[in-house]
Amino acid sequence: MTDQNTESKDDTQPPVFGSWRRVYWFVAIFFVVEVVAFYLITQYYS
Amino acid sequence: MSAIDYIVLLATLLGISAYGIWRTRQNAGLDSYLKGDDSIKWGTIGLSVMATQASAITFLSTPGLAYDEGLLFVQNYFGMPFAIIFICIFFIPIYRRLKVYTAYEYLGRRFDAKSQYLGATLFLVQRGLAAGITIYAPAIVISSLLGWNLKLTILLVGLLVIVYTVSGGTKAVSITQRYQMAVIMGGMFIAFGMIFRELPDSVSVSEAISVAGALGKINPVDLEFDLSEKYNIWSGILGGFFLSLSYFGTDQSQVQRYLAGSSTSGSRFGLLFNAVVKIPMQFFILFVGVMVFVFYQFEKPPVFFNTDTVARLNETEFADEFQVLEDRYDSLVEERSEAVMALAESFESDDDTLIEAATAKAVELDTQSAAVREEVKSLIDKSEIGMKAKDSDYVFITFILNYLPQGLVGLMIAVIFSAAMSSTASELNALGSTTMVDFYSRIRSKKHDEAHYVRVSRILTASWGVIAVVFALYASLVSNLIEAVNKIGSLFYGAILGIFLVAFLFKRISGNSVFYAALLAQAIIFLLNWYSSIAYLWFNPIGCLLVIVFAFILQFTVFANDKKEVVS
Numbered sequence: 179m180t181d182q183n184t185e186s187k188d189d190t191q192p193p194v195f196g197s198w199r200r201v202y203w204f205v206a207i208f209f210v211v212e213v214v215a216f217y218l219i220t221q222y223y224s
Numbered sequence: 225m226s227a228i229d230y231i232v233l234l235a236t237l238l239g240i241s242a243y244g245i246w247r248t249r250q251n252a253g254l255d256s257y258l259k260g261d262d263s264i265k266w267g268t269i270g271l272s273v274m275a276t277q278a279s280a281i282t283f284l285s286t287p288g289l290a291y292d293e294g295l296l297f298v299q300n301y302f303g304m305p306f307a308i309i310f311i312c313i314f315f316i317p318i319y320r321r322l323k324v325y326t327a328y329e330y331l332g333r334r335f336d337a338k339s340q341y342l343g344a345t346l347f348l349v350q351r352g353l354a355a356g357i358t359i360y361a362p363a364i365v366i367s368s369l370l371g372w373n374l375k376l377t378i379l380l381v382g383l384l385v386i387v388y389t390v391s392g393g394t395k396a397v398s399i400t401q402r403y404q405m406a407v408i409m410g411g412m413f414i415a416f417g418m419i420f421r422e423l424p425d426s427v428s429v430s431e432a433i434s435v436a437g438a439l440g441k442i443n444p445v446d447l448e449f450d451l452s453e454k455y456n457i458w459s460g461i462l463g464g465f466f467l468s469l470s471y472f473g474t475d476q477s478q479v480q481r482y483l484a485g486s487s488t489s490g491s492r493f494g495l496l497f498n499a500v501v502k503i504p505m506q507f508f509i510l511f512v513g514v515m516v517f518v519f520y521q522f523e524k525p526p527v528f529f530n531t532d533t534v535a536r537l538n539e540t541e542f543a544d545e546f547q548v549l550e551d552r553y554d555s556l557v558e559e560r561s562e563a564v565m566a567l568a569e570s571f572e573s574d575d576d577t578l579i580e581a582a583t584a585k586a587v588e589l590d591t592q593s594a595a596v597r598e599e600v601k602s603l604i605d606k607s608e609i610g611m612k613a614k615d616s617d618y619v620f621i622t623f624i625l626n627y628l629p630q631g632l633v634g635l636m637i638a639v640i641f642s643a644a645m646s647s648t649a650s651e652l653n654a655l656g657s658t659t660m661v662d663f664y665s666r667i668r669s670k671k672h673d674e675a676h677y678v679r680v681s682r683i684l685t686a687s688w689g690v691i692a693v694v695f696a697l698y699a700s701l702v703s704n705l706i707e708a709v710n711k712i713g714s715l716f717y718g719a720i721l722g723i724f725l726v727a728f729l730f731k732r733i734s735g736n737s738v739f740y741a742a743l744l745a746q747a748i749i750f751l752l753n754w755y756s757s758i759a760y761l762w763f764n765p766i767g768c769l770l771v772i773v774f775a776f777i778l779q780f781t782v783f784a785n786d787k788k789e790v791v792s
Binding site: 198201205206208209216217220223224 | 266295298302305306308309312313433434436437438440442443445487488489492493496499500503504507
């Protein structure tokens with residue numbers, strides 16, 4: 179194979195929240211909130 | 225299906241495929257063919273990753289699973305957000321820095337050629353099998369219900385996917401997946417709305433959900449720890465974490481999607497989009513299944529949803545026995561319908577005693593009718609007509625065909641085939657790329673120009689397409705389809721992930737140690753699958769941990785003198 183190493187256009191800034199650490203925290207907290215929400219809502223109906 | 229349905233179905237499938245081919249008609253180089261020119265934005269990556277994972281099996285089997293077992297299956301995805309965060313931190317920066325085409329190429333650089341071949345081979349075996357099931361699953365269900373020719377259905381769907389995947393490569397796959405996902409989600413929301421529209425006028429949305437809860441279908445979290453239990457929060461978080469880590473981090477059908485991103489940021493964000501959206505989406509699809517269950521509390525469901533199986537059973541000596549069971553079921557569901565209506569009305573009263581009494585009666589009748597269904601399944605097994613006594617894959621499609629209006633039926637069949645095509649396209653794209661990059665270009669020492677490699681990639685992608693179609697033509701229905709695919713994946717994913725984690729995290733381990741450790745771990749996983757009752761999700765962490773432990777043992781005993789290899 180030839181020429182597979184082209185110049186990368188890496189931009190490591192996340193589009194929101196300013197840093198990746200904050201994005202990861204957001205995803206983790208969102209997960210906890212949605213699981214708790216599912217649990218509470220379905221407990222209410224069952 | 226009416227003429228309008230056929231027009232909607234064909235226009236959707238052919239239109240999206242043709243658009244994909246047209247948009248990528250000027251693809252020239254290898255980078256463009258295998259990685260989409262590194263030009264794809266995070267939104268398209270996000271949808272592409274989602275469309276790759278959500279196959280037709282997701283939309284056929286998942287509502288059927290919920291119809292039988294409620295919402296418990298959603299727990300399988302609880303480990304996924306953390307796995308994706310792990311991949312964003314450790315995997316993506318390395319893949320992008322090394323500018324690899326495939327995940328296994330990294331193993332070749334970090335360890336040696338045999339580790340690269342092993343990782344790539346494990347992927348080719350399990351993904352090659354899965355690609356066949358991905359095409360077969362919707363074809364068998366839809367062809368049997370609509371009376372289509374099964375082989376012709378498989379050939380047409382397979383051919384359509386092969387044409388645009390071979391023609392446009394990675395970019396065509398990503399572009400078509402964007403529109404396929406739009407059709408899929410749009411169709412599912414419409415179907416969801418139609419279920420509520422078909423419920424009796426006197427039953428509100430809240431009462432419908434309460435009925436599902438009273439009958440034990442609203443149960444998304446099981447906190448009990450049990451290794452033999454298929455779905456609980458612990459297998460979901462731990463097993464699901466390792467399964468997702470392996471699937472998103474080392475399965476080329478997914479890695480190729482996010483490596484097509486225009487930047488590390490795009491790759492990460494596209495993947496994280498799935499970490500946020502996937503669980504609600506899966507919950508929603510399961511919830512659709514639960515609502516189909518509620519709908520069939522008021523409408524008479526068939527005693528067995530696969531009408532093809534019932535027709536064959538009726539040709540056997542067990543036909544009379546089946547007729548007795550069907551009559552008993554019909555009378556039970558009629559009684560159950562009245563009891564469930566009384567239950568729904570009792571929720572308006574706020575009288576706990578009344579609600580409890582109505583619930584007890586509805587549950588009792590539901591249990592009795594479920595027992596009759598089990599008897600029918602036993603009869604199917606006993607009759608030895610060669611059909612599986614499991615009909616959960618037929619539940620949702622039966623509702624679609626019998627209760628949705630003209631046009632919408634075509635749209636929903638298009639949803640299912642779009643999902644099949646989007647997953648298959650990613651799989652063929654990845655299988656072709658892996659064979660090209662990890663075997664062909666490595667084994668052939670003679671260098672060629674880019675056009676040669678693009679040509680070979682196209683031939684290999686088409687060849688895998690043919691293999692998948694042939695496998696689909698001769699596959700037989702295995703238990704619940706979505707479980708079958710997850711199980712095949714779980715058998716191999718643990719060992720593959722173990723190799724990658726050793727590569728990423730333990731720099732002192734050499735290629736020899738990890739190679740033999742992976743072989744040992746894979747053999748143990750096969751033995752556990754055959755001789756133990758451990759639920760399949762646990763094979764992911766077990767396989768992964770075995771590779772790591774064996775690699776350490778071998779490194780400090782048998783291969784103690786190996787040169788320590790470090791790539792970073």
